[in-house]
Structures are given as C-alpha cells and as structure tokens.
Amino acid sequence: MNITQTEFVQSFIDKLTTTFGKTVDEATNKEAYQTVSLLLKDIILRKWQKTQNQQVEQDEKQMYYFSMEFLLGRLIESNLLNAGLLSTCEEGLKELGFNSDKVFIEEHDAGLGNGGLGRLAACFLDSLASLNLPGHGVGIRYKYGLFQQKMVNGYQVELPDYWLKDDYMWETKRSDKSVEVHFGGEVLLVSKDNHLHVEHKNFERVLAIPYDVPIVGYENETVNSLRLWSAESMPNSFHFHSSEGHDYYHYLDYKRSVEQISEFLYPDDSYYEGRLLRLKQQYFLVSAGLQSILSRFKRKHDDFFLLPQKVAIQINDTHPSLVIPELMRLLMDEEQLGWDDAWKITTSTVAYTNHTTLVEALEKWPIDMVQSLLPRIYMIINEINERFCQSIYYDHPELRDKIAEMAIISYGQIHMAHLAIAGSFSVNGVAKLHTDILKNREMKNFHTIFPERFNNKTNGITHRRWLMNVNRNLAQLLSNSIGKNWIKEPRELIQLIKYTDDASFQEEIAKVKLKNKERLAEFIQSEYDIKIDTQSIFDVHIKRLHGYKRQLLNLFHILHLYQLCRDNPNIQMTPRTFIFGAKAAPGYHFAKQVIKLITSTSDKINNDPVVKDKLKVIFLENYNVSLAEKIIPAADISEQISTASKEASGTGNMKLMMNGALTIGTLDGANVEIRDMVGPNNIFTFGLTSEQVFEYQQNGNYRARDIYNSDQRLRVVMDKLVNQFFTYDDVEFKNIYYSLLYNNDEYFVLKDFDSYVEAQQHVEQTYRNQKSWLKKSITNIAHSGKFSSDRTISEYANEIWDIHPL
Template sequence: MKDSIHANWQMTQQTYDENESKQVYYFSMEFLLGRLVESNLLNMGMLDLYHDTLKSLGFNPEEVFREEHDAGLGNGGLGRLAACFLDSLASLQLPGHGMGIRYKYGLFQQKVVNGYQVELPDNWLKDEYMWETKRDDKAIEVRFGGTVESKVENGHLQFSHHDYERVLAVPYDVPIVGYDNNTVNTLRLWSAESTTNSFHFHSSRGHDYYHYLDYKRSIEKISEFLYPDDSYYEGKILRLKQQYFLVSAGLQSILQRYKKRNKPLSQLSDHVVIQINDTHPSLVVPELMRLLIDEEKLGWDEAWTITEKTVAYTNHTTLSEALEKWPEEMIKTLFPRLYLIIHEINERFCKMLWYDYPELRDKIAEMAIISYEQVHMSHLAMVGSFSINGVAKLHTSILQNRVMKPFYTVFPERFNNKTNGITHRRWLLNANPELANVITEAIGKEWIHSPEKLTDLISFASDSSFQEAIAKVKHDNKLKLAALIKEQYQITIDDQSIVDVQIKRLHGYKRQLLNLFHIIHLYNRCLEDPNLDLTPRTFIFGAKAAPSYSFAKQVIKLINAVAEKINKHPQISSKIKVLFLENYSVTLAERIIPAADLSEQISTASKEASGTGNMKLMMNGALTIGTQDGANVEIAELVGKENIFTFGLTSDEVFNYQRSGDYRARDYYNNDRRLRNVMDLLVNQHFSGDDVEFKDIFYSLLYNNDEYFVLRDFDEYIKIQNDVQQTYQNQTDWVNKSIINIARSGKFSSDRTIQEYANDIWNIKPTKIGNLIIN
C-alpha cells in the first residue's frame, strides 16, 4: 500500500509542476487526522480486500486497525475541519496542501480519576509514525529575537538582522490520498530542531555544554505541545513562537518551490494561494512582506500588492478571547523586523481610514492593528487578505453586521460565506459501513462521488422495509457501542434506550451544563415519582477541557458526580444512564456517532460559528436538538422544522440582552422551582462530600449573571426534551425523520465546501493524475 501511495505521491507533485497548476496551501495550527490506515485503504479501493485477507489469516480487522494511534495534531472542530478539507481537496483532484506543526505530544491524554480530568502526555510519536517522511534536505532556518539595523543602499532602505536565535524547521511530509483517483497531496508538518552550529561554544567556559542543553531544550519546546498554557508569560511566548515558526517555515518553503518555476514574483498570486485557518497563522501577512522586501528586494507597494492578492483568511469565531491579540512589546522583542512591518501596515491602514472614510474616524482606534499596546491578529489578517470568510450563513452575517462591521464597511467585496462541511467518506462510508450499504442498495453508488445524491433517499423515508433496515443498522451500532462501554467502564446500557450524545470541546458556550441540568431534573422527577413513565435514556458526554480552564474542568467533575449517583441508584439507573467517555478522539467519535439517536447542539446562539459534529451526527441518522446557532440554522432549513428540535434564544435576542444589560439570572432561579431544585443540589453536598465542590459553577450562574444564558433557556430546553421523548415513542415517525436527515446531509459534505472555496476564493482547477502505479 505504501509503495503505491508514494509512487502516486511523486507523480502528483510532478504533474503539478509540469502543468504549472495553481496550488493552495492551508495553514492551520491543527490537523485532527485520526487513523489513516482504514481511510487510505478505503480511498484506494482496497479496504474490502484487506478485511477479507485479515479474516482469512484469523485476525479481527477492527482490532488490527485499532493498533494505529490517532495522530496528536489537533484538538477539536478546527483541526477536524482542516483534515476533512485535505481529504476533499485530494478527492476532488484539486492541488492543495496542508501546513502544520509536528507536535511531539498531542493536546493531552485525558484520564478521569475520582471524577476529575487528569492530563497525561499524549506521546503519540513514541513509535515510528508510518505515514511521515522526513525531509532533511528541505529544512528551513527560522529566526527569533535579535536586533534590526537599517541603512540606505543605492537609494533603497535595507534592513539587517543580528544576534538572533536560530531554529531549524525540519519538514515531515504526510501523504493525503484522494478517493478513487491517483491524487496524493501533502500535509507538511514542521518540527523544531537545534543544531550545534547555531550555538556558540567557548572552550574556556566549561559550563557551555550545559547551556547548550538548555538551549536545545528551549528550541525543541516550540514543536513539543499543541496549545501551551498561555495563562502565564512564558506560555504566551511559546504559543506566539509556535505561530511564527509555522508561518515562517511554511512561507519560505513555498517561495523556494515557486522560484524553481522561474516565474516573476509579481505573478505569485496566479500560482499560489495561502489560506489562513483562523487567526493563529495571521503572521503570514507581515512575514510574506518581510520575505518579499528583505530577501527578494521588492519595494513596499509591490510587496503589499502581492501579499494582498495571495493571502485569504477564514474566521472561525465571534468569541473575543479567540480573536487573538498579543502585547505589542512581546511582538517587538520576539520579531523585531516583523514588528516594524506590522507598525507600517498599521500606519498606512489608519491613514487610509482617516482620509478615505471620514465617517469611521471615531472607529480608528477600534479598527487599528496596533492599539492600546496590543497587536490585534484578526485585524492584521483582514487588512492583509483578499478574502475574509465565515463558516456558516449566520456566522458570516454576524461578522458583517456586528463583530467586524467597520471592516465590512471598508472591504465589503472581501467578505463571503463558506459553510463548513465534513468528509462523508470517513464519517459515513468508513465509520458506518452498514448504513452506507443500506443506502447504496436503495439508490446506487453515485452518492459516494456525489453526496448531494443522498436526497434520492427522501422517496424511501416512508417505506416500511427501508425504515426497518435503517432501524436495524442503528440498533446494531448501539450494541457495538454498548459492548465497548461494558468492556471499558463495566456499565451496562439499555440498547433500546435513546442514545443522547454531546461530544465536543468542553466550553461554557457549548453548554454541557444545560444538558446536565436536564439530566438532574429528570433525576429529581424520578425521585419524586418512582413510577414515572420515562423512555429509557443513555446520556453520553465526550469532551476535553483546556488544562487551565478551571470552570470546564469543574463541569467534567460534576458530570461524573451526577453519573455516579444516577448509575448506582437501583431504580433510576434502569431509566437513565450517564456516561463521560474519557479521552475523546476521532476514533472514539467513529464509535459513538453511528449509535446516536439525538445530537445535542445547544450552544448559546451567536457563539458557535458553525459546528461540524452536528453534520456528522445528522449524516448518521441522529436527530438534532439545538439552538438557532451556527450551521444548525441551515440544517433546520434543509430538513424542515418538523424534523429537528429547536429551542432557545435567537442570536438577536442574545445581542439585545448583552446591549441592554436587562438579563437577570437570579430571577430565573427564584421563579422556577425545577431550576432551583436542580441548582441547590450543587451546593448541599448531594453530589459531593461537601457544599463547596461545585460552588464556583453555582456562583458563575447567579453572581456572574450566567454569561451563556443557561438559566434563560432551561425551561424551553425541558419542553423540547419532552417533545423528543414523545416523538421517540412513535418509532415509525422517528425513523422517518432520521431518513430525511440522512437524505439532506449531502449538502454538508466538505466536497461542496471545498468546491466553493476553489471556485469563489482560490480559483484553482482539478488536475488529473496519470494511471495508478503499483510496484
């Protein structure tokens, strides 16, 4: 298999060079690939053959494939989206590659000890990673710190960089295999390494050897961990170093490759597109300027024209803490030359606003790239890009009309929407082959290449035999998940119960707490009425909390405390089970999603840019219970309001509350007995040995006024959950809705998303690669 991949990999790059294909480079801090053996075999049309061969040799294919470790290159939706995009680029035969960091350790391996999240190193590289190829010959020097001097030579201002710290960026290339074609694109991952010639030894100082070890360690830390803790100064420095390390190494390698074509740099944007995935790689803008001005000796105006025409920016959030800003002094110290460039970009941008947009003069401080001793990375990305896209219709509208409205006034032609998508090959064809087979038997194979053809299933939604087949697949997947849970947690779940899942990063705005409050409410009802008629429900959580995010870690503890109380209750546990499945990953998601009945997408309206978990679950026949947020809005438009469970505040209502300050969380606590009973259990020792264990959660809701409107949406959430139970009791109706969701999910294939990027932003075309080579 590897020989075939590498032969086609070489042929793909050769074909791109010969055809002078325009190529896109996708810069992202995360690429959550998951395991690649199965997906590569699937894409190469060899999966069934390998299954049969392994079985004939007496092996269980699933156990064999499970030996591959998930690559520790991402955390959540941002990284999984990047991985789906790479898959779609290759499968659509589009020339596109990823640029990321080869983290020695992933985010962390999550263990739950006494209900608490404990972080252990995810040493995913302890064994050789079979998919990567080290390219020592392509190593790049990246520079930090030092001093910059300027002088005029031949009438031109020249800059020289001295006394800087040298870091060697060594690329490790991973092949990205397209589906049913010969295309193999590249994910290039950069590793920070040190060299002895970048450290100055002085023989008269015997302790220099130990200084060198300290130096070597400081260099290697740059690519050691995904998302270092930036709650302290050193962590901020390290995170910022990571971002520049990726940007500088990636851009230098792109320019080196481009220059081999012997094309003028003025034509760079005709051959190269650089896509920034969220704000983390925003230093692409000044670093490209530095390379063009200092290394290639272009003038400012020419370099700026090239940069603006080459760089595109995707925004993934409206959360202010995620729209990164860094202390001006930190940028100046770490990147002295880059700081001068950012300062110049800022000066020119602010002058343009002053003279060309007098109506925005009072907004200049708000729009500036450098203001109040902070460098605003999203502003830098928007000013230096030719395209600015959101990732769902609602999200893009919020960017244009609220969060980035002044920039939309200046650059209306740059803003556009590209609703996210997922690769149906991994999340349906590979993760749920039984469902894929049922679909193919009904409508043929065309949907695999053209997922929009899934709409042909609508005519089968009321067909009793097809409904029976769909229901059987769901039940079989529940049995598989139940076996996994029994094996790992020694808990038996009811395979006839509603499998209700919330699997995503743990954050306040995603409102795992609202889900948990509903569970506690059901628990209270069962205590009050042991004969309560309740459709059995299995609640499953999967989530990691950032190590420094104490509130999120406390929610994990509360989930586990509630689970322990409910699961051990002799009567209630037959109606309700609660599970927190530790160390959530792509591989675990592939086991949960096919078994899910209900998809919890309950973020505070306006906070979730898009979501992709909602799409994966929908594609596998789960019904969505969700707010009018992110891509939930578009899911509802496609399936119809009768096939989704929608509740809660709208984004406009959230903005109105935030503007007026009229929200009073305590009023909801005082006026709703059910809510009060739920919350009081947090501070009366019911779920813990003392009354202070969960006080911070309690106080955040009442004394910090419930930032994410959990209490406001509680009543509507309870009502819509009652609708879920009633609907599930009519299985014919439920399965009908499930089929309609599957049928409409083709719209959310990442193939559609990437084709829109290719047509509307990147202007890249498919490049057909020659016949498959098998040695």
C-alpha cells in the same frame, strides 16, 4: 487499485518476513498493522510522486492551507478506503488469522489537533485530494498531542499524549527541504547604493525540518501533501570552545527551548512563558511554510508578480496571521521588492477564515512580546497599521472615531484578526449566520471598508470517513437503495426522500441503528463495566468542554429528570442513555468543574436502583476522532445546544445528522442551515435567538437570579450543587453555582432551561412513535449531502482560491 486477496496475502507474508523476520503465526497485531501500512505506503508513494511531478509540469496554481491543527485520526482505514483496498485488506487479514479491527486500532490517533478547527482541516484535505485539486496542508509536527485525558476520582487529569512513541507510518522526513527560522536579535536599517537594506543580527537560529504526510484522494490518482514542521537546534551556531567555558550549558538551554516549539499543541497561555511559546510556534509555522512555498515557486518563476496566479494561501483562523508580515518580509528583505509591490502581492495571495465571534478567542499579542521576539515582523506590522489607519482617516471619514477600535495596534496590543482582515483578499465565515454576524455586528466597520472581501463558506465534513468508513452498514443500505452515485456526488442522497414513508426501508434503518448501538454498548461494557439499554434513547453530547457549548444545560435537564423519577418512581418515561465526551483545557477551571459534575451525576444516577432502568449517564474519557467514530453511528439525539451566536458553525452536528441522529439545538451556527434543509418538523429547536442574545447583552436587562427564583425545577436542580447532594461538603460545585447567579449566567443557561426541557419532552414523545422518528431520521440523512466538505471545498476552489482539478 486492483489487487486480489491472494496477491495481498502473499505481499503481506513477504513484507512481514523482510521487515520483521517473522512468520504470520509469530506476528503481533502491531506488526501486522505496520506491515499493512508499509504495503499501502508503497502504493501511495508511486501515486504521490506522480502527482507531484504532474503539478510541477502543469504549473497549475497551488493552494496551501495553514493551520495550527490537523485532527487526522487514524489514517489506515481511510487510506485503504480511498485506495480501493479496504475490503481486500480486511478479508486478507482474516484469511491470515488476524482481526482487522484489532490490527487497525494499533495506529495511535495523530496528536495534531484538538477540536472542530483541526477536524475541519483534515476533512478539507481529504476533499481536496478526492476532487483532484492541488491543495496542501501546512502545520506543526507536535511531539505530544493536546493531552491524554484520564479520569481520576471523577476529575480530569492530563497526561502526555506521546503519539510518536512508535514510528508514524505515514510520514516521510525531508531533511533536504529544511529551512532556518530566526527569533530575537537586533534589526538595523542600512543604506547601500541608495537603497535601504535590513540587517538582522544576534538572532536565535532554529532549524525547521519538514515531515510530509500523503493525503490520498478517493479512487483517483491524486495524492496531495500535508507538510508538518519539526523544530530542531543547530549546534553549529554555538562555539563550544570559547574561553568562557559555560557555552555547553547555554547550548543545552538553547536546545531545550528550541525543541519546545514543536513539542506541545497549545501550551498553557495562562502565564507569560506559555504565551511566548505560542507566539513562537505561530511564527515558526508561517516562516518555515512560506520559505518552502517561495522556494518551490522560484524553481519555475523569477517574477514575483506571478505569485498570486500560482499560489493561494488560506489561514485557518487567526493563529497563522503572521503569514502576512512574514510574506512581506520575505518579499522585501530577501527578494528586494518595494513596499507597495510586496503589499499588492501579499494581499492578492492570502485569504482568511474566521472561526469565532468570541472576543477572548480573537488573538491579541502584547507589543513588547512581539517586538522582542520578532523585531523585524513588529516593524512591518507597525507600518501596516500606520498605513491602514491613515487609509481609514482619509478614505472613510465617517469611521474616524472608530480608528482606535479598528487599528491593528492599539492599547498596547496587536490585534491579529484585524491584521488578517487588512492583509487578505478574502474573509470568510463558516456558516450563513456566522458570516452575517461578522458583517453586521462583530466586524461591521471592516465590512464597511472591504465589503467585497466578506463571504460565506459553510463548513462540511468528508462523507467518506464519517459515513462510508464509520457506518458501513448504513452506507451499504444507501447504495442498495439509490445506487452508488452518492459516493462521488453526496447531494444524490436526497433521493432517499422517496423512502421516508417506506416501512421496509424504515425497518432496515432501525436495524442498522440498533446494531451500531449494540456495538457501542459492548465497548462501554468492556471499558467501563456499565451495562446500558440498547432500546433506550442514546442522547449524545460530544465536543470540546466550554461554557458556551453548555454541557451544563444538558446536565441540569438530566438532574431534573432524575428528580422527577425520584419523586414518582412509577413515572412512564422512555429510558435514556446520556453520553458525554469532552476535554477541558488544562487551565480552564470552570470547564474542569463541569466535567467533575458530569462524573458525579453519573455516579449518583447509575448507582440509584430507583432510576437505573430509566436513566444512565456515561462520560467517555479521552475523547478523540477514534472514539467519535464509535459514538456517532449509534446516536439517536445530537446535542447542539450552544448559546445562540456563539458557535460559528459546528461540524459534529453534520456528522451526527449524516448518521441519522436528530438534532436538538439552538438556532446557532450551521444548525440554522440544517433546519432550513430538513424543515422545522425534523429538528428540535429551542431557546433564545442570536438577536435576542445580542439584545440582552446590549441592554443588560437579563437577571439570572429572577429565573432561579421563579422556576421551582431550576431551584431544585441548582441547589443540589451546594446542599451536599453530591458530596459531604457544599463547596465542590459552588463556583458553578455562583458563576450562574452572581456572574449573571454569561451563556444564558438558566434562560434557555424551560425551553430546553420542553424540547426534550417533544423528543421523548416523538421517539415513542418509531415510524415518525425513523421518517425524520431518513429525512436528515437525505439532506446531509449538502454538508459534505466536497461542496465546501468546491466553493473555496471556485470563489476564493481559483484552483482547478488537474
């Protein structure tokens, strides 16, 4: 939209005056942010309404993306960028006397997600709108985010992330679209007019209120929606004047239990009440979302056999798998369809994305919990299971001995991944290796039954945020060199290949990287009072803290380098700055110990005069999207060192690659496709392959203690965990030590150590030859267009959802 700087400035002054009754000189940065947001929202709302009207009028098929997470980050910059107003706004704010960085940072990251799963969902929404596709998000409006991480004496402490303490400028409450969600009670099957009817009695009523967030397409007229549901109590369902006299207190208990549903992302599931709340959240999301979708469908249609032609539902991992029995319930109990018709419609409408091969991450729910909380849903799941098992028995006699392990209900548990596969028309993995593992190993038996359902959709990232917005100097350099066509067609970045040996272009790339490193160094200096060398290698490991992501392997290499420096103070070594950002789940004690080990290592190394000019270790607290946006443009090395076969895809690897970092990684997830794109000489790979990991797991012939005993370097490093190297006692890190030696190193940290050290030596040797390094960096940027989420979404749209640009 074309607005001049003069027009922006005048509109800003007018809006500030009418909203806050202040002059520009009196306004705070927060008020400036809110004023810009209100101005921009006025523009967005007009496009939003126009898009909704067009979608209704054209009656094109809509896609709804159900996810427990949407990790949006700040929207102010991306909304301005997509609306074509970012530079105008920044220059206008400067004219008004504001620093745009300080104004924009007043927006709190939306606390709607945790890691890659939620950030992927956010990137997908951006691409849907930017490609003019009718696709919307469905999630929960959590009052508190995952948690705010504070470091106290090196330990992670979790504080509430009350991101809604200020008005969320982008949401619009839609009270008129509220629906009811019911929990508990009794279900009766009653015969009426020769038909079986369902009566649900004595249930708990919860009001689901939607808040819509506009998703703005890049320089087009499309604004899609992210609908977030908030749970509220229904006072009218209580009788305050009963003779018992204590209903008021019952109501307060009820009100509190209802509000909890949309209060926290991922309640602690290490105890029964926490697991019950998670199940409640999941059903709340799918029931509210589906009721809204069917209500919209019914405004134009009364034939439910048209539903698969007008609606596609994608469930993001197993969390929203209850979409399947809930859609069955609505079609049968509310719309009076028979089982066969309802099942045909459901299995033609729902598609499932799997995000993991980790057994513990494939959700299972105890039968009695589902039966008591969701009695009608349990009845439907049970019937789905009976029919599914019978179909295996009769149609696939070769799998009869596998029925117990394939059943949706078995051994007292409901297996949500099995439900998702049985009840959907598409099952996709998120990287080629991941999909192959699903088809040939983890879900091999299901693939035998439904070979046509399984497909791959390699993840992607929105280059608008992760390159154009966070690394504007690089984006400008690319446009000056190959033109701007890459912005709409990111695969056009491949044209950069012709500049890989161009000395002047390499020099410009080096200048951009140095400027980004200086910016990050200034931030670290101001926030942590740690001075870092911008000429050092910025070695970055930013992701959720988990055993399989192997921050521990990175740490062991750091401690090995530290020992080398201590043993030989004159050693020639390119200085390194190791940067970590990670949160550990509150109940995941091993991960929290690893964080403490990182901070203890940081204290030890950063305060040692012998190594302070060679090594620095930084742990940046409260890792989130906004922090990632500071780190990623400055990275030289991208740590993607998960145990092979455990990381489904990864998207941090793509963001870092797109910003010119070189990957050191195992052949896991999308690392394999990055290597295939850039070539083996432009990535540093190491470690066991997924096949070797499977072989060790099957044969049980891995002995961690043998490696410990045979590798002097490892012994020196690991003994530091229990020999008072870090503390005056030897118990601080003993659980890490014993988990590796006595629990036999589940994620093969020790096995891959030697290979990892060798790969890191190769990193240093390559970095010393800056011409070679910059050539590899440019090659990575050139091939990164393949990993744009625009490509991923186009594949989903054409091959799964069958939706088309309006």
